[in-house]
Amino acid sequence: MTQSNLINEILDAITITSPTTYLYDGIEYSNNADDSGSYFDLTDMIYHIFHCRNLLVHNSEEYTSNEELLETFSQHNTGIGTWDIGWTITGTYDGQLLVEKDGLVIWATPEEFMNLNDTQEIGCEGLLFIQKEYRLLNSGFYMALSDATFSYQSPHVKIYWNIQIDAAALLLYEITYRLNEKEIPFRFKILNNKNSYPRSDAAVLYVDIENIPHIQKSLCEIYNEVKEFLNPSTSLFAKRLAPGIGLAEDVIDDEGFGYRTSRIIAESMIECYRKQISIKREIRMEIDKVFKKRGLSLTCPYLNQDSINNYEQLSGFT
The missing domain is CATH 2.30.30 (SH3 type barrels.)
Incomplete structure (x- = not known):
């Protein structure tokens, strides 16, 4: 997606009405918990709509794990630790x-x-x-751990799967079986609550950037097994590999790729309002400046600073 289309999709959906309020889908929200109106932080709104592709209802059940689903995941995890x-x-x-x-x-x-x-x-x-798994990971995910040693110090990529709940266990099986067979280090997390689906990041595979050439064939094989169960949408900010699959380089800090990108755009939109910049082209230019100051690209927000990898070797999904 071009820089223009990426930002225009957001600007067409969200209008800043004051430094602390904005409109989405005809409803005014407060970007400040102390203001009147429905409170939903602008960064969270952009994150859920354009990264997760699902505005989840905030309730106490959102991150409650499902024991039956966890047991199913564990049984389909082929790892041994x-x-x-x-x-x-x-x-x-x-x-x-x-x-x-x-x-x-x-x-x-x-x-x-x-x-x-x-x-x-x-x-x-x-x-x-x-061990082969973490059943109760923070933020509502089950995580499968590779049998091969995973280095947290190496740069990683995240591959997002917009998998449907009915095939979540199948995807887990395919990834753990095929990557463990090739002795590829990985981490794979998947939503542990049926009510949290669908999302473009319903499942996320973490692999070392250097292992990308070694997993291309396996990823294509996995994709062919689950493609009919993938919802087509992907994160607006990720590199689209195929319908329902996106890629982004992992962020070193705790903020995460999707949330970091959403925050930068949200803060830039509010700053443009304060500067009385209202023309889309000018807003886009201002946001682009902010990305460049951070060493990032609005055209390819899925790349980290100084990255030279375009991941075209992963474009062969059929």
């Missing part, structure tokens, strides 16, 4: 071990940590058993 070398004990508490590797710090049970000296004191180095 693995012992991962290079972990160091940095603390202990109430029978648990605090272990660290490459800046990642997690809690583990004594049974999950092993070293040659059979000791578990602070400073000891050893192996940590990495």
Whole structure:
């Protein structure tokens, strides 16, 4: 999608009416919780509509996991877990071990940590058993972990799947089976509540950028198995690989690619209102300036600063 079409789709849908209010679909929302009117942060609105492609109703059930679905996911996860070398004990508490590797710090049970000296004191180095799954991940996702060691320090890409709930377990099976068979490190998360579907990011595959050439064939095979169960829409900000599949480079911080992009656009739109800039072309130019200041591209918002990869090698889906 061109820069013009990307921003115009947003500007056609949302109108800033004051520094703290805006219109969407004929309804005025407040961008400030202290103001009158329906409160829905502009960044959240852009994120849900244009990245997730679904304005979810905020309620207490949105991020409540479904136990039956979790069990189904676990059964379809072909992983077996693995012992991962290079972990160091940095603390202990109430029978648990605090272990660290490459800046990642997690809690583990004594049974999950092993070293040659059979000791578990602070400073000891050893192996940590990495299970095949996290059933209760934050933000309402089940996560499958690869049998191969996954490096959190390497740059990653995120591949989004707008999978329908009826085929969610099938997608999980295909990804864990095919990528584990090739010993590809990955993380794969998928919504754990049936009521949260559909979304363009219903499932997200994380892989090392350097492994992209090694997974192209597998991705095409997976796509052919699930394509009839993919909703066609993708994130407005991601690179569209095929109907229902998008790609973006992962963001290092905790904000995330989709939310970061939504925030930059939201803040820029409000700033344009303050500057009394109302012509779409001029607003687009202002937003483009903000992206460039951050080393990003409004034409290719899915790329991080200084990225040179256009991922054309992944365009062969059939």
